[in-house]
Amino acid sequence: MSETVVLDVDVKSPIERVWNALTDSATLSRWMLFKSNDFQPVVGHAFQFREADGWDGVIDCEVIEVDEPRRLSYTWVSDQLGPSNLQQSTVVTWTLTEAGGGVTRLRLEQSGFDSEARQEIGGARYGWTSMLDELQGVLAST
Amino acid sequence: MSETVVLDVDVKSPIERVWNALTDSATLSRWMLFKSNDFQPVVGHAFQFREADGWDGVIDCEVIEVDEPRRLSYTWVSDQLGPSNLQQSTVVTWTLTEAGGGVTRLRLEQSGFDSEARQEIGGARYGWTSMLDELQGVLAST
Numbered sequence: 001m002s003e004t005v006v007l008d009v010d011v012k013s014p015i016e017r018v019w020n021a022l023t024d025s026a027t028l029s030r031w032m033l034f035k036s037n038d039f040q041p042v043v044g045h046a047f048q049f050r051e052a053d054g055w056d057g058v059i060d061c062e063v064i065e066v067d068e069p070r071r072l073s074y075t076w077v078s079d080q081l082g083p084s085n086l087q088q089s090t091v092v093t094w095t096l097t098e099a100g101g102g103v104t105r106l107r108l109e110q111s112g113f114d115s116e117a118r119q120e121i122g123g124a125r126y127g128w129t130s131m132l133d134e135l136q137g138v139l140a141s142t
Numbered sequence: 143m144s145e146t147v148v149l150d151v152d153v154k155s156p157i158e159r160v161w162n163a164l165t166d167s168a169t170l171s172r173w174m175l176f177k178s179n180d181f182q183p184v185v186g187h188a189f190q191f192r193e194a195d196g197w198d199g200v201i202d203c204e205v206i207e208v209d210e211p212r213r214l215s216y217t218w219v220s221d222q223l224g225p226s227n228l229q230q231s232t233v234v235t236w237t238l239t240e241a242g243g244g245v246t247r248l249r250l251e252q253s254g255f256d257s258e259a260r261q262e263i264g265g266a267r268y269g270w271t272s273m274l275d276e277l278q279g280v281l282a283s284t
Contacts, residue, residue, distance in 0.1 A: 001274060003267070006146035007257060115149060115271055122264070125145070129257055132143060 004111040005124050009132050011104045013139040015096050018104045019069035021139060022094055031134035033127060034059070041066045047074075055080075064091065071095055076110065083119040088112070090124075108132065146253040147266050151274050153246045155281040157238050160246045161211035163281060164236050173276035175269060176201070183208045189216075197222075206233065213237050218252065225261040230254070232266075250274065 011018055021027045023041040034049035043066055049059040057080040065073040073093040081087060090112040097105045108128055113121050153160055163169045165183040176191035185208055191201040199222040207215040215235040223229060232254040239247045250270055255263050 001149060001151045001271065004148035004150070006148055006251075006253075007143060008146070009143045109148075111148075115267075118267075121267070125260075125263070129143065 001115040002111070003113040003115040003121055004109055005113070005121060005128065007108045007125075007128055007132060009106050009108075009136065010099060011106055011136060011139055012102060013104055014102060015069045015098050015104045017139060018096055018106055019072075021135060022072055022096075023066075023068075027138065031138045032131055039063075041068070041072065061092075065093075069096055082117065082123065084114075084117040086114050086117045086120070088114065088117055088120050106132075143257040144253070145255040145257040145263055146251055147255070147263060147270065149250045149267075149270055149274060151248050151250075151278065152241060153248055153278060153281055154244060155246055156244060157211045157240050157246045159281060160238055160248055161214075163277060164214055164238075165208075165210075169280065173280045174273055181205075183210070183214065203234075207235075211238055224259065224265065226256075226259040228256050228259045228262070230256065230259055230262050248274075 021031065023039070025037055025039050028037055028039055029035065032049060033052040035051045037049045038047045040047065041063065043063050045063045047061050049061065057078055060077045060079060061074045063074045065071055071094065073091060076090045076092045078088070090110050093109045093111070095107040099105045110124055110128065163173065167179055167181045170179055170181055171177065174191060175194040177193045179191045180189045182189065183205065185205050187205045189203050191203065199220055202219045202221060203216045205216045207213055213236065215233060218232045218234045220230070232252050235251045235253070237249040241247045252266055252270065
């Protein structure tokens, strides 16, 4: 059985600005938990998210889809095993929709979890909830 | 922020048989946690799932979509508040796809959770994982 984590948030910000926050490497560093990244919005580009507070690992990623400003997708594999000792090879997909009134509906999906990896799934939900809060803060502040 | 629980499972059973297990009231009782229901696959039909082991509540539902044998959707509101004391008005959607070789891919989505209702979300994930295991057992046995 496989599981997908899905979070939806309505952001009071134009779609192009939300897209920029998801695809500009420096802006990503402002709201992602990871300290650095070499992301580029180019299909086939391999990149990493590196290091977070209290965690010195690396997330290996590769861009799968870039459909500006509507859809962005990349693979996501941690170099460290989580508490379940199950390697999780997942895919992160962002979907942006204009909801009217200057609001952008943003959907985050992380798919491909083994549903037995309950702690990793819980950790992903917790981490993305926290990052989406940070993202909203960054979009409100600039 | 709202959250959706998504589970995918590949079932070695023809799509019509999986559809039947999702829509036949007596078969539902064999794998759902709830002891009884008055489900009918008719758009607009209001129904309930009632009582489980150690739980004497009721889930109030209404059928939203019936697209046999591909898609079934109904609202889902418990008459009892969960640990977060937040009323969760959610929607359950089943999607069935023929995956070849007599396999049906079944997706369960429960959408509309307030992402602060973490225990309810965890409970839903746990409950559906368990019910999907039961469903597979029912499909394998008949």
